[in-house]
Amino acid sequence: MRNNSVIGWLLAAPLSLVLLVFLVAPIAMIVVVSFWGATEWSIYPAFQFDNYTFLLTSDVTYRVYLNTLKYAIITWAFTLLIGFTVAYYLAFHIRSLTWQIALFLLCTIPFLTSNIIRMISWIPFLGRNGLANQALISWGVIDEPLEWLLFSDFSVILAFVHLYTLFMVVPIFNTMMRIDKSLIEAAVDAGASGWQTLWHVIIPLTKPGIMIGTIFVVALVMGDFITVRFMSGSQSANVGRMIQNDIGLLQYPSASATAVILLVTVLLLIGTLLRFVDIRKEL
Amino acid sequence: MTTISKVRYSRRSILKTGGAAVAAAALPAPMVWGQETKNITLRQFGTGVSNLNDVAMKVKEDLGFTLEMTALDSDSVTQRAATQPDSFDIADIEYWICKKVWPTGNLQAMDTSKIANYDKIVGIFRDGKLTPESTIAQGTAPHTVGFVEGPGGTEFVDNESGWMTLIPTIYNADTLGIRPDLIGRPISNWSELLNPEFAGKASILDISSIGIMDMAMVVESMGEYTYPDKGNMTKEEIDLTIGIFTEAKKNGQFRAFWKSFDESVNLMASGEVVIQSMWSPAITAVKSQGIPCVYQPLEEGYRSWGGGIGLSSSLSGMELDAAYEYINWYLSGWVGGYLMRQGYYSAVPETSKAFMSENEWGYWFEGKEATDVITSPTGDTLAQAGETRDGGSFEERMGAVACWNAVMDENQYMVRKWNEFIAA
Numbered sequence: 001m002r003n004n005s006v007i008g009w010l011l012a013a014p015l016s017l018v019l020l021v022f023l024v025a026p027i028a029m030i031v032v033v034s035f036w037g038a039t040e041w042s043i044y045p046a047f048q049f050d051n052y053t054f055l056l057t058s059d060v061t062y063r064v065y066l067n068t069l070k071y072a073i074i075t076w077a078f079t080l081l082i083g084f085t086v087a088y089y090l091a092f093h094i095r096s097l098t099w100q101i102a103l104f105l106l107c108t109i110p111f112l113t114s115n116i117i118r119m120i121s122w123i124p125f126l127g128r129n130g131l132a133n134q135a136l137i138s139w140g141v142i143d144e145p146l147e148w149l150l151f152s153d154f155s156v157i158l159a160f161v162h163l164y165t166l167f168m169v170v171p172i173f174n175t176m177m178r179i180d181k182s183l184i185e186a187a188v189d190a191g192a193s194g195w196q197t198l199w200h201v202i203i204p205l206t207k208p209g210i211m212i213g214t215i216f217v218v219a220l221v222m223g224d225f226i227t228v229r230f231m232s233g234s235q236s237a238n239v240g241r242m243i244q245n246d247i248g249l250l251q252y253p254s255a256s257a258t259a260v261i262l263l264v265t266v267l268l269l270i271g272t273l274l275r276f277v278d279i280r281k282e283l
Numbered sequence: 284m285t286t287i288s289k290v291r292y293s294r295r296s297i298l299k300t301g302g303a304a305v306a307a308a309a310l311p312a313p314m315v316w317g318q319e320t321k322n323i324t325l326r327q328f329g330t331g332v333s334n335l336n337d338v339a340m341k342v343k344e345d346l347g348f349t350l351e352m353t354a355l356d357s358d359s360v361t362q363r364a365a366t367q368p369d370s371f372d373i374a375d376i377e378y379w380i381c382k383k384v385w386p387t388g389n390l391q392a393m394d395t396s397k398i399a400n401y402d403k404i405v406g407i408f409r410d411g412k413l414t415p416e417s418t419i420a421q422g423t424a425p426h427t428v429g430f431v432e433g434p435g436g437t438e439f440v441d442n443e444s445g446w447m448t449l450i451p452t453i454y455n456a457d458t459l460g461i462r463p464d465l466i467g468r469p470i471s472n473w474s475e476l477l478n479p480e481f482a483g484k485a486s487i488l489d490i491s492s493i494g495i496m497d498m499a500m501v502v503e504s505m506g507e508y509t510y511p512d513k514g515n516m517t518k519e520e521i522d523l524t525i526g527i528f529t530e531a532k533k534n535g536q537f538r539a540f541w542k543s544f545d546e547s548v549n550l551m552a553s554g555e556v557v558i559q560s561m562w563s564p565a566i567t568a569v570k571s572q573g574i575p576c577v578y579q580p581l582e583e584g585y586r587s588w589g590g591g592i593g594l595s596s597s598l599s600g601m602e603l604d605a606a607y608e609y610i611n612w613y614l615s616g617w618v619g620g621y622l623m624r625q626g627y628y629s630a631v632p633e634t635s636k637a638f639m640s641e642n643e644w645g646y647w648f649e650g651k652e653a654t655d656v657i658t659s660p661t662g663d664t665l666a667q668a669g670e671t672r673d674g675g676s677f678e679e680r681m682g683a684v685a686c687w688n689a690v691m692d693e694n695q696y697m698v699r700k701w702n703e704f705i706a707a
Contacts, residue, residue, distance in 0.1 A: 042365070042387060060703045067706075128555050147483055150555070151539045233539020233550075234489045235532070237706035245705075248358035249491075249698050250365060 027263070034256035043252050051257035061242075065265070068238040071153075071228070072221040075160040079217050080210065082161070083168025087209075088202075090169075091176035092184075100177075107169055119159045119227055126150040126158075151233035159231045164220055168213035175209030176202070211277045215270055222266050323605045328353040329375025330360055332564065332627070333453050333590060337660065338618055346612055348605050356543060357490060364389060364593075373606060374593040378425040379492060379688045381449050381593065385428070385437070390593040392431045392446040397607050400614040403631045408451040408589070409443055413681055422496065422514025422687035425451060425589045449591025450610050451630035453622050456585035456680045460551060460561030464575045473497075473504035473583050476558055477531050486550055486559035487528075489540035491701035493688055496586050497560045498524050500685065504583050514689030518696055525700045529707045540705070551576060563626045571663040580674040584685030591630075623647050624660050628677060650676030 037046045055061050086107065094100045110118060125131050126149040133145040148154055179202065187197045203210075225240030239262045246255035327334065327350055334354040342350040353371075355363065361383055364374050368389035376384065384390065395401045406412045411419045411426040419426075429451075430444045431437065439448070461470050466481075476485055476497075488494050499513040502524050510520060531537070538556050541547045548568045550556040561578070569576040592613065594606050612618075619629025620638025624647065629635045636644055645651035650672055657666040666672075674680045691697055 054699075058699075058703075060706050064706050123549075124553070127553050129553060229542075233486075233537075234542060234705065235537065235539060237702070241705075242702065245698075245702055248362070250362055251695075251698075 030256045030259055033253055034260050036253040036256075038251050038253045043250075051254045052261075054254070055257055055261060064237050064239055064242055067236060068222055068240075071156060071160065071238060072218050074157050075164065075221050076214060076217050078157070078161045079165045079168045080213070082165050083172055083213060084206075084210070086165075086169050087172035087176055090173055091179075092202075104173065107166060111166060115163050116226065116230075119163060119230060122155065122159055122162070122231065123150065126155055151231070151235060153232070153236065156228055156231040156236060159227050160221055160224070163227065164217050167216035167220065168210075171212035171216070172206055172209040175206050179205050207277045208279050211273060211279055214273060218269060218273075219266060222262065222269075323348040323602055324351055325349070325372045325602065325606060325609065326351045326353070326370070327373040327375055327592075328355060328360065328363060328371050329590070330355065330357055330377070332562075333375055333618075333622065335621070337621065341617060342609065342612070345617075346605075346608055348609075350609070357493075368595060369597060372595050372598050372602060373609070374595065375452065375590060376449065376593060377588055377590045377688060378428055378449065379423045379588075379690045381591070382423055382428045382439075382690045384593075385431075385439070385448055388437065389596055390448065391596040391598065392434055392436055392448060393450060393594060393607075393610070394434075395443075395445050395447050397611075398447075398450065398614070399611050400631045400634060403633055404451060404614070405628075405630055405632065407454070407681065408591075408630060413678065417682060420584075420587065420684040420686050421510070421512045422689035424687050425449075425454075425591075449593045450614070451589055451591045452613060452618070453591075453627050453629065454587065454589035454681075455563055455627045456587045456674070456684055457560070457562060458581055458585050458674070459558055459579050460547075460566050460569075461577050461579050462551060462554065462557040462575065463577050465554060465557045470558070470579050471582050473500040473581050474506075476501050476560075477505065477527075477536060479534075479536070481558050482534065482536050483538055484555070484557045485536050486539055486541055486547070486556040487537065488547070488560045489542045489705065491698050492690060492694070493586075493588075494560070495521070495524065495691075495697060495701065496686055496688060498528055500581075500583055500586055502527055504581075513686045515691050516693065516697070518693055521691075521693060521697050521700050525704050529704050532704065532707055567626060567659060567663075567665060570665060571659070578673040580680075580683075584683040585674075585680065586686055586688070587681070587684040588688040621660050624658075626672075628681065632677065646670075646672055648677050650674075650679060 033043070034051055035047050035049070036043050037048055037050065038044070090100055090103055094103060123130075127133070128145045128147065128150070130150070132149055133142075136142045137145065183201055183205075184197060187201045192200065223240055225238065225244045228236055228238045228241055229244075239258060243255045243258050243262070246252070246258065325348060329352075334352045336352065339350040339352050342348065357377065357380065360374075360376055361380050363370060364376055364380065364384040365387050368387070374384075374390065381390075406414070408425045408429055411424050427441065428439050429448055430440050430442065431446050431448055432440050432444055433446055436444075436446060459470070459473065459476060465484075475481070476487070487497055495516075496513060499510055499516070502508055503510060503513070505527075507527060508520070508523060510516065516524065539546075539550060541550060541559070544562065544565055547559065547561055547565045550559065551561065551565070551569050552572055552574050563578055566576050566578045592610060594603070598606055614629075614631045614634065616629075616631070616634035616636075616638045619631060619635030623629055623632070623635050623639060624643055626647065628648075632648060636648075639647070642654045643657065646653045646657050646666065652671050653666050653668050655668050656664055657670075659665050674683075
């Protein structure tokens with residue numbers, strides 16, 4: 001008996017150790033530093049709430065958080081719509097498993113290049129004298145180049161959707177593939193229309209996949225800084241950029257405080273999402 | 284942000300030869316020393332402007348030791364100099380960064396008696412005056428943070444104490460860059476940056492400490508306010524300045540903000556932007572693509588900056604000697620000529636003259652018409668015969684400096700306000 005418990009502890013030890021060193025310790029450090037003070041060139045240990053007071057009382061913080069949430073929600077809606085459609089097509093319209101896998105792999109090919117390259121390639125395409133505007137002008141759709149195509153919320157969300165749709169496709173496709181086909185046959189036999197089958201059978205059974213995809217997309221968008229910087233031409237801010245600016249100016253405590261608040265926000269969001277679906281049960 | 288890593292000797296191999304080095308230092312025998320320098324590696328980091336591979340190669344050729352260069356943006360440079368003193372031997376930083384970093388004690392003061400060309404260094408870096416009659420511009424003028432009282436000094440002093448914080452290497456006068464072909468009329472004031480005529484086609488740099496100075500030049504030029512010292516604003520002045528720009532941003536004046544050199548080049552070359560804050564090599568980069576671009580001299584004068592080499596406080600012994608040797612080499616003309624042929628100025632212009640052709644010296648330094656094609660050190664054509672440099676001669680350009688890049692007493696407040704401006 002005693003021997004067993006020792007073995008149990010030993011078996012759990014490597015993973016616990018890895019998590020402790022690479023997850024728990026850094027987060028604990030960030031929380032500790034968020035209470036420190038900073039001068040122009042150094043940080044000093046202290047226990048003060050200055051960083052939080054400044055953050056929570058500045059209306060810039062709220063504007064930036066609102067903006068970040070706006071990006072997350074719009075990106076989520078688009079990636080879900082596109083991701084669900086793609087997964088649905090792959091899972092239910094492609095008959096042979098070989099083709100399903102082949103087409104699925106095709107979806108992942110763009111991800112073999114750096115996501116920064118994929119993002120930056122939009123800039124010459126959407127620019128004032130870029131391909132999009134040139135094409136629209138030559139077709140006679142517009143007379144003046146569209147200014148809002150680049151360095152706007154439009155371009156930021158476009159890049160997000162482009163970058164993160166696959167994170168929706170993969171988990172949704174995965175759960176859809178596990179749906180017992182006889183359930184759909186039963187629905188059809190019972191006289192359900194295509195939409196009714198989709199709404200009452202497929203979507204409820206796909207919820208765990210949707211939820212996992214949602215967690216991916218929301219976490220990625222909330223934590224991003226580089227996409228917003230490049231695609232908005234530095235004109236919009238989100239929480240990630242606030243942290244990046246602070247780090248650039250050696251204000252580590254203030255950056256840590258922002259990071260802690262972001263972490264709490266994202267955890268609350270994901271906690272709420274998980275109330276709707278019990279992922280563990282479904283997996 | 285790029286990192287250029289060079290072939291290097293490991294620190295361990297230097298340690299191994301350290302014993303021999305001690306012996307060599309005890310018995311002054313130049314031959315042995317000459318052999319030993321080959322094993323020395325000095326690690327230099329700084330902003331992209333002067334961290335050039337060509338310089339490292341020339342150092343190896345002329346002095347024998349290895350110079351390992353890392354190029355970073357100005358925020359990262361400040362960060363590294365302040366927080367990682369053991370990661371470098373030589374810091375190539377700007378004077379305003381020096382004001383921020385010096386109090387950390389990560390740099391050591393340099394003995395000017397060991398600098399051969401010290402007496403020939405331009406007055407701007409010594410007593411602050413280009414010529415005896417010139418007035419000192421606002422902001423963090425290099426001479427105000429150029430000297431400390433002694434080897435361990437932490438306070439800046441206002442005289443030539445013989446202990447220098449940075450040895451000046453490179454400086455220039457910055458102004459707005461414009462696309463003359465897309466603007467089609469003369470531009471002669473900083474206020475044009477906020478002219479509604481250029482709505483959606485203007486840009487400013489998103490580096491707060493430099494951006495605020497450009498803003499101040501614009502606000503003064505608009506006649507909104509005259510600053511007692513643009514380089515050291517009060518909270519009210521910061522609010523006023525950023526307020527004016529926030530309103531312009533909300534009205535759609537700006538196409539984008541830029542943070543890195545390449546971004547500014549792309550914005551200008553693609554025609555997204557026709558007027559913006561810019562750095563001189565960025566203008567050169569746009570021009571070398573065959574696109575017209577002018578570094579427009581403006582009536583209110585220039586916003587100037589200067590950089591220099593600082594030594595890590597952990598440098599000592601033979602490596603410190605090598606660093607002094609490097610500095611003396613730096614000021615002896617080859618690098619100066621190289622930098623001046625890109626449009627910068629060297630701290631000791633007269634030594635650089637020997638490394639430039641008469642045509643190049645006339646064009647870049649004296650503001651004369653080029654008598655032949657002017658090319659950059661890398662071979663790109665920059666000007667044809669008959670053209671003159673934007674802004675004229677050295678004295679005309681450096682004599683018209685209105686302010687220096689600066690760090691303010693209210694810097695932290697300014698940075699917060701700047702973040703609000705970006706988020707607005």
